[in-house]
Amino acid sequence: MNKVTVRAHAKINLLLDITGTLPNGYHGLHMIMQSVSLCDTVTVERGAHALECSDPAVPTDARNIVWKAANAFEKATGIDCTDTRITIDKRIPSAAGLAGGSADGAAVLAALNRLHGTDLSAGQLCRIGAAVGADVPFCLTGGTCLALNIGDVLAPLPAFEGYTLVLAKPDCGVSTAEAYAAFDQAIGVSHPHFTQLLFDAAKGDWPRVFRGTCNTFEQFVEVVDRVPIKSVMRRSGSLFSMMSGSGPTVFGVFRTRAEAESCAGELQTQYPHVFVCDPVPYGLQIETK
Ligand code: ATP
Secondary structure, eight states, rough: OOOEEEEEEEEEEEEEEEEOOTTTTSEEEEEEEEEEEEEEEEEEEEEESSSEEEOSOOOOSTTTTHHHHHHHHHHHHHOOOSSHHHEEEOOOOOOOSOOOHHHHHHHHHHHHHHHHHHOOOHHHHHHHHHHOOTTTTHHHHHHHHEEEETEEEEOOOOOOOOOOEEEEEEEEOOHHEEEHHHHHOOOOOOOOOOOHHHHHHTTTHHHHHHHHHOGGGGGTTTOOHHHHHHHHHHTTTOOOEETTTTOOOOOEEESSHHHHHHHHHHHTTTOSSEEEEEEOSEEEEEEEE
């Protein structure tokens, strides 16, 4: 096998609560993560060391998470990955709270595992991925998951399905590091009732989850367009809307595709990145040649 193509899916957070600072200095999280059909296509093949990305704003040097993933794979397996050519067809907006970088990193780990026939288990890949980025284990796993600790401790939840999503990213990016720094400075942050949310999510009672959930970042990460986007979504019939990750993307949950498309049509007149997509039960889809 010489070439592996992977569809690397974005995620949204149906819950994101920051519980405090862990002994290692990272932030502890309670999250419900959901893969969505919006995806990048990542191709990994044997060839001269090179990275090409369709989005010129994404760095193609050592700062790109795909090289961090390749280095971590090399370190874990002892396999020389110098002669690896990677191509990213980018559709997931960057610095959007949609784990676009982590999805690409997860895709490269899974692709190298196939390309080199290393047969690492899902658990082994997740352990390698956790050192590359906190969302990488979820992107490798996909579907609907409870994510704890820094996001690397995962448990499956009943599928979030039967809804159509609208994702809208205003024309700004949010630095995840700055968002956590804002949490460290914030006073009087309120938190959702985690035990109740876990109980509702474990039953797959999503309407009850919508009533109790939140994204704690919304209390101190300022995104001017968040309220106008949510009001368009509400007027278009959304059951629920919330910011994903550290933002700025806002997602809306709709009962029908027609409502979602009409909402997206209105948002597209004002915002550069608007997508209608579906929840999906996987993080990666792998094709080998
Ligand atoms: P998360 O939800 O995991 O915090 P995000 O959607 O907020 O992720 P990313 O899309 O992962 O953010 O991008 C964050 C930064 O990482 C960008 O500013 C970008 O320069 C850098 N980056 C490195 N590699 C990639 C990649 N393959 N795709 C996108 N961004 C990348």
